[in-house]
Amino acid sequence: MARWQPDAPGRLAAAALDLFEERGYENTTVIEIAERAGLTKSTFFRYFPDKREVLFGGGAMTGVLVEGIASAPPEAGPLEAVAGGLDALGRTFFTDDRRVFSGRREAVLNANTELREREALKRIGLTASMVEALNRRGAPDLTARVTATLGALAWEVAYDQWIGTDGGEGFGPLARQALAEVRAAAIHVTNLSERHT
Amino acid sequence: MARWQPDAPGRLAAAALDLFEERGYENTTVIEIAERAGLTKSTFFRYFPDKREVLFGGGAMTGVLVEGIASAPPEAGPLEAVAGGLDALGRTFFTDDRRVFSGRREAVLNANTELREREALKRIGLTASMVEALNRRGAPDLTARVTATLGALAWEVAYDQWIGTDGGEGFGPLARQALAEVRAAAIHVTNLSERHT
Numbered sequence: 374m375a376r377w378q379p380d381a382p383g384r385l386a387a388a389a390l391d392l393f394e395e396r397g398y399e400n401t402t403v404i405e406i407a408e409r410a411g412l413t414k415s416t417f418f419r420y421f422p423d424k425r426e427v428l429f430g431g432g433a434m435t436g437v438l439v440e441g442i443a444s445a446p447p448e449a450g451p452l453e454a455v456a457g458g459l460d461a462l463g464r465t466f467f468t469d470d471r472r473v474f475s476g477r478r479e480a481v482l483n484a485n486t487e488l489r490e491r492e493a494l495k496r497i498g499l500t501a502s503m504v505e506a507l508n509r510r511g512a513p514d515l516t517a518r519v520t521a522t523l524g525a526l527a528w529e530v531a532y533d534q535w536i537g538t539d540g541g542e543g544f545g546p547l548a549r550q551a552l553a554e555v556r557a558a559a560i561h562v563t564n565l566s567e568r569h570t
Numbered sequence: 571m572a573r574w575q576p577d578a579p580g581r582l583a584a585a586a587l588d589l590f591e592e593r594g595y596e597n598t599t600v601i602e603i604a605e606r607a608g609l610t611k612s613t614f615f616r617y618f619p620d621k622r623e624v625l626f627g628g629g630a631m632t633g634v635l636v637e638g639i640a641s642a643p644p645e646a647g648p649l650e651a652v653a654g655g656l657d658a659l660g661r662t663f664f665t666d667d668r669r670v671f672s673g674r675r676e677a678v679l680n681a682n683t684e685l686r687e688r689e690a691l692k693r694i695g696l697t698a699s700m701v702e703a704l705n706r707r708g709a710p711d712l713t714a715r716v717t718a719t720l721g722a723l724a725w726e727v728a729y730d731q732w733i734g735t736d737g738g739e740g741f742g743p744l745a746r747q748a749l750a751e752v753r754a755a756a757i758h759v760t761n762l763s764e765r766h767t
Contacts, residue, residue, distance in 0.1 A: 450762035486691070493690035494683070518723060519755040526719050530712075556760050558716040563757050565647035 382420045382430070384410040389427040390477055398424075398485045425491045428478055430466075435502045437465045442506035451512050455503060455524035456552050459531070463545035467535060476536040500525045523559060527551040579617045579627070581607040586624040587674055595621075595682045622688045625675055627663075632699045634662045639703035648709050652700060652721035653749050656728070660742035664732060673733040697722045720756060724748040 388409035392401040403424050407417045421427050441461025445454035467475065482488045503521035504514075512520065531548040585606035589598040600621050604614045618624050638658025642651035664672065679685045700718035701711075709717065728745040 451759055452762070490687035490691045493694050494687045496694075497690050515727075515751060515755040516759055518727075519720070519752060520759050522719050522723050523716070523756075523759070526715060530715075554712060555716060558712040559720075559756050560760050562648055562713055562717050562720070563753050563760070565649070 381410070381412055381416055385412065385417055385420065386427055386430070387474070389424075390474065390481060393428075393481045393485075394477065398481065398488060425488055428482065428488065429491060429495055434462065434466060435499060437461050438499060439502050439506045442503060443509065445510075451507050451510070451516060451520040452523065452552055452556060454507065454510055455520060455527075456549050458503065458506070459524070459528055459548035459552070460545040462528075463543055463548060467532070467544035469543065472536060472538075475532075479536055496525065523555050524552065527555045530555070578607070578609055578613055582609065582614055582617065582624055583627070584671070586621075587671065587678060590625075590678045590682075591674065595678065595685060622685055625679065625685065626688060626692055631659065631663060632696060634658050635696060636699050636703045639700060640706065642707075644707075648704050648707070648713060648717040649720065649749055649753060651704065651707055652717060652724075653746050655700065655703070656721070656725055656745035656749070657742040659725075660740055660745060664729070664741035666740065669733060669735075672729075676733055693722065720752050721749070724752045727752070 385406060389401070389406045392405055392409060401424070403417050404414050406424070406427065407414045417427070438458045438461065441458035442454045444461075445457035449457070482492055500521045503524055504517045507517035507520055508514065527548060528551075531544060531551040534547050534551070535542075535544045582603060586598070586603045589602060589606060598621075600614050601611050603621070603624060604611045614624070635655045635658065638655035639651045641658075642654035646654070679689055697718045700721055701714045704714035704717055705711065724745060725748075728741060728748040731744050731748070732739075732741045
């Protein structure tokens with residue numbers, strides 16, 4: 374029973390997404406997800422603490438993001454370091470073969486408040502991880518928080534573009550482009566406020 | 571039974587906070603909250619769709635925030651308009667007599683994942699409302715999103731300071747100060763990225 378199952382989390386996520394689309398998140402049980410994946414309920418709970426978590430990969434993204442920020446060149450500014458983190462996510466998670474799955478997942482998430490709440494908290498956690506990674510590069514606290522906040526916005530912009538394109542640009546280049554646009558908008562916004570206050 | 575109850579939502583929130591502190595969020599039922607407030611379960615559900623929502627005021631904050639942004643002078647820049655929105659929140663919700671309650675509420679929220687998830691989604695909703703209010707003042711989409719994102723960060727900074735002070739500064743002045751600091755940090759971050767990319 375407890376033998377190793379190749380890519381059990383991935384099979385569970387795929388089975389869950391199918392079932393959530395077919396009958397809705399509320400009408401699907403963990404047992405049904407496990408059965409559809411050809412696995413047991415106890416295998417499910419070895420990887421995920423609850424039903425919602427099956428669409429969130431169990432937190433693997435944090436390490437890749439943090440490592441991507443840490444490994445940016447020492448002379449890179451904070452936004453450039455965040456670009457390194459988003460690049461790493463693109464290479465590891467937001468790959469071309471995940472684009473269709475990610476779009477379907479997004480639609481399921483948007484249809485369910487519980488899932489959107491979980492996603493909202495994940496996003497806060499990922500932003501906090503960016504802040505810590507930037508702190509370790511020497512960025513003072515508010516500098517790190519502003520950078521992480523702008524980085525999270527660029528991530529959101531790039532992700533929406535990425536799941537909306539058919540075999541177009543990869544996530545990494547889209548994220549760099551979005552970061553440049555967010556940076557330009559931030560310069561514009563801070564200039565406007567100077568003129569009027 | 572269905573007669574008007576003076577400040578029923580406020581009494582329910584106060585009763586809920588007491589009970590969550592005494593026995594934990596999970597170990598408290600809606601019936602117990604209603605009883606402690608001297609009200610009925612059906613009165614509870616007239617104001618709140620579920621147990622979590624009792625600590626979130628049923629969405630009244632959005633209107634005040636949006637109206638505060640809309641009523642900023644026409645010549646005000648987007649960050650200044652957001653300052654108007656945060657001022658309005660300070661006058662209406664984050665008043666001196668709410669400071670202790672807000673600090674207790676924050677501690678209860680931080681101790682429970684379900685509540686933190688609800689709060690995270692509320693925050694996304696409030697940020698989206700700021701974006702829409704800024705759009706209506708003529709800010710293009712990414713300008714509005716960057717402004718709202720920086721505004722939400724300043725709100726968070728000011729709120730933490732506000733609940734941490736004893737009868738010190740009001741929320742409005744703290745929010746203006748936080749917005750100025752966030753703006754300065756954004757200028758710093760965007761300059762740094764220019765130097766290195």
